[in-house]
Amino acid sequence: MNKIERKEVVFFGKITAGITHEIKNxxxxxxxxxxxxxxxxxxTEDDTxxxxxKFKKSLxxxxxxxxxxxxxxxxxxxxxxxxxxxxxxxxxxxxxxxxILLASRFARLKNVVLEFSxxxxxxxxxxxxxxxxxxxxxxxxIILVLITSGGxxxxxxxxxxxxxxxxxxxxxxxxxxRDIFEDISSxxxxxxxxxxxxxxxxxxxxxxxxxxxxxxLPEFIDV
Amino acid sequence: xDQMKILLVDDEHEFVTTLAERLELRGMNVSIATEGEExxxxxxxxxxxVVVLDVMMxxxxxxxxxxxxxxxxxxxxxxxxxxxxxxxxGIRGMQLGAFDYLIKPIxxxxxxxxxxxxxxxxx
Numbered sequence: 442m443n444k445i446e447r448k449e450v451v452f453f454g455k456i457t458a459g460i461t462h463e464i465k466n467x468x469x470x471x472x473x474x475x476x477x478x479x480x481x482x483x484x485t486e487d488d489t490x491x492x493x494x495k496f497k498k499s500l501x502x503x504x505x506x507x508x509x510x511x512x513x514x515x516x517x518x519x520x521x522x523x524x525x526x527x528x529x530x531x532x533x534x535x536x537x538x539x540x541i542l543l544a545s546r547f548a549r550l551k552n553v554v555l556e557f558s559x560x561x562x563x564x565x566x567x568x569x570x571x572x573x574x575x576x577x578x579x580x581x582x583i584i585l586v587l588i589t590s591g592g593x594x595x596x597x598x599x600x601x602x603x604x605x606x607x608x609x610x611x612x613x614x615x616x617x618x619r620d621i622f623e624d625i626s627s628x629x630x631x632x633x634x635x636x637x638x639x640x641x642x643x644x645x646x647x648x649x650x651x652x653x654x655x656x657x658l659p660e661f662i663d664v
Numbered sequence: 665x666d667q668m669k670i671l672l673v674d675d676e677h678e679f680v681t682t683l684a685e686r687l688e689l690r691g692m693n694v695s696i697a698t699e700g701e702e703x704x705x706x707x708x709x710x711x712x713x714v715v716v717l718d719v720m721m722x723x724x725x726x727x728x729x730x731x732x733x734x735x736x737x738x739x740x741x742x743x744x745x746x747x748x749x750x751x752x753x754g755i756r757g758m759q760l761g762a763f764d765y766l767i768k769p770i771x772x773x774x775x776x777x778x779x780x781x782x783x784x785x786x787x
Contacts, residue, residue, distance in 0.1 A: 466679065470678045472769045477682050477685055480686055
């Protein structure tokens with residue numbers, strides 16, 4: 442990344458962080474207001490409020506959505522802080538968990554569920570978090586473009602022969618046509634992913650044996 | 665049992681008034697301030713047991729208000745409210761004498777638990 446690109450990313454992150462903070466304030470007010478309604482409801486006699494159950498059900502729905510909003514804005518806030526320090530130590534479990542939430546909307550449009558299988562112990566590498574998030578997202582997007590609908594994309598950080606690998610695999614009850622997955626390497630998106638991986642000092646690979654993209658990452662990069 | 669005396673300080677007026685109502689429903693004596701200066705002015709004539717203080721406020725920031733509260737009366741317990749990504753502020757606040765910190769949006773049960781612990785901490 443050149444200097445101006447870096448500044449743009451940092452600027453974008455700063456604005457997004459500020460806005461997520463504001464959204465959280467809005468959620469906090471809605472949360473307290475619905476909490477207050479819940480408190481009042483708890484001290485209201487049943488016979489004086491004929492629709493108490495319906496009201497309670499509706500309040501629970503609001504509280505559920507507030508929690509959903511909090512989870513999304515929390516992830517977005519963390520994501521927006523990614524460019525703050527350039528190269529940092531990144532937990533591959535943490536970044537995978539973050540990405541499944543941030544990319545869930547894109548997956549949902551194809552009825553795909555995003556999941557991740559954490560590694561134990563956690564795998565920590567020193568890298569550029571923005572570029573790594575971009576590589577993960579590009580991998581998810583490549584699979585989403587290839588498939589028709591349904592199934593599951595699984596992110597799995599692991600260490601294979603002392604190499605750090607982030608697997609982005611696809612699972613479905615109806616097996617994926619191998620030819621479709623083999624077309625990956627000729628797509629524009631694949632070239633873009635390779636560029637990102639080169640910047641990260643790693644590579645992206647696929648194997649005929651499984652519908653999975655393997656992001657091979659170095660333990661340290663020096664960009 | 666004596667009513668717990670609390671001062672809530674947050675620049676989000678709607679947030680602070682609603683939270684105050686919820687705590688009052690639980691039998692607490694709650695006052696509010698929406699600025700750091702206002703909170704410090706309140707201490708001229710009042711002594712809450714616990715101050716729940718937002719870190720990110722326009723004007724006088726939460727950490728500066730915390731330092732001044734501790735200078736006025738070290739017995740007053742302070743619970744900080746921070747945002748995600750601002751955990752450092754919470755830790756810094758504890759080094760400056762805060763009892764604890766919570767991440768916004770807060771859970772009312774967790775807040776009440778911390779308030780009770782804070783009051784027990786008063787010597």
